[in-house]
Amino acid sequence: MPDPTGQPDVTTWRQLLAETTRVLGDRQHARWMCEVASGVDSGDELLAELDAPATQRMVAHLDAMIARRLAGEPLQYVLGTWQFRRLDLMVDQRVLIPRPETEWVCETALGLARTVWSTTAPTPVTAVDLGTGSGAIGLSLAAELPVGSVQVWLADVSADALDVARANLAGVGGAGAAVQIAEGSWFDALPASLRGEIDLVVANPPYIADGDPDVTAEVANWEPHLALFAGADGLRDIGTIVSEAAEWLRPGGWLVIEIGADQGPAVRSLLDATGFDAVEIRPDLAGRDRIAIGSRPA
Numbered sequence: 001m002p003d004p005t006g007q008p009d010v011t012t013w014r015q016l017l018a019e020t021t022r023v024l025g026d027r028q029h030a031r032w033m034c035e036v037a038s039g040v041d042s043g044d045e046l047l048a049e050l051d052a053p054a055t056q057r058m059v060a061h062l063d064a065m066i067a068r069r070l071a072g073e074p075l076q077y078v079l080g081t082w083q084f085r086r087l088d089l090m091v092d093q094r095v096l097i098p099r100p101e102t103e104w105v106c107e108t109a110l111g112l113a114r115t116v117w118s119t120t121a122p123t124p125v126t127a128v129d130l131g132t133g134s135g136a137i138g139l140s141l142a143a144e145l146p147v148g149s150v151q152v153w154l155a156d157v158s159a160d161a162l163d164v165a166r167a168n169l170a171g172v173g174g175a176g177a178a179v180q181i182a183e184g185s186w187f188d189a190l191p192a193s194l195r196g197e198i199d200l201v202v203a204n205p206p207y208i209a210d211g212d213p214d215v216t217a218e219v220a221n222w223e224p225h226l227a228l229f230a231g232a233d234g235l236r237d238i239g240t241i242v243s244e245a246a247e248w249l250r251p252g253g254w255l256v257i258e259i260g261a262d263q264g265p266a267v268r269s270l271l272d273a274t275g276f277d278a279v280e281i282r283p284d285l286a287g288r289d290r291i292a293i294g295s296r297p298a
């Protein structure tokens, strides 16, 4: 209905941002939602557009996002994308939301890949991201290492997760030419020709103990349980990966695994008992055990 005062009936982004902030109680979250709903590329662009009118379609999109968030859905799924290192990754309920601590696992893998490349060049490093989910780790390796220096396999047992990884692979441009996708359980996903030939295996497997009371409702209710839980002690999948990696890595190849904060001693023992060299447990930024490293004896 036309406005009786003769003023056009418009809602500006300034009004929507204020209202969304009030409803969510968080201005940063409100800004991100307004950015997505308005289709701008950055927060700065949104600020420049604050007095522009929003279309009905944009307002409906924003309302739908607010309703999902208020129903308890994680912000990252509501936004549909989340940043991991240099990548803007598509994320939804088919995959784990990439975590900041995993960026450090990736940093460790990048460092080892560069070291390997310094000895193998011009032959590219063969790297495998096991349990790739959104593709966060493996796609970062492909995007951040020099073109031609790495061949990356993204593997997961979840076909749904691999659909998300495939969409994210399409988003990394030319770096994606060095990436292949494989479906199956841990190393079973890979072609037999890679057995004993892999330079670097990096994995962020499920490592939470079944029924762990510290898992928040938001995580337990929304993120895939296949990505989270790994038996009574949380070590089921780490144990499988460590024992199989000993066969799939080339002599001198590296294994990097994200672990739970209380799993350092147990994973060190597993790596030692399997015969890995140069075993190390490194902390995350909060000082908690987070990254296990080992090298297959040369």
Ligand SMILES: C[S@@+](CC[C@H](N)C(=O)[O-])C[C@H]1O[C@@H](n2cnc3c(N)ncnc32)[C@H](O)[C@@H]1O
Binding pocket: 095, 096, 097, 098, 099, 102, 130, 131, 132, 133, 134, 135, 136, 137, 155, 156, 157, 158, 161, 184, 185, 186, 204, 205, 206, 207, 226, 227, 228, 237
């Ligand atoms: C903790 S999530 C990690 C996702 C992603 N790498 C990241 O860091 O954000 C664990 C991933 O392992 C996958 N996974 C679980 N069991 C698996 C198995 N038996 N073989 C291969 N992947 C598996 C899950 O589907 C999930 O994508």
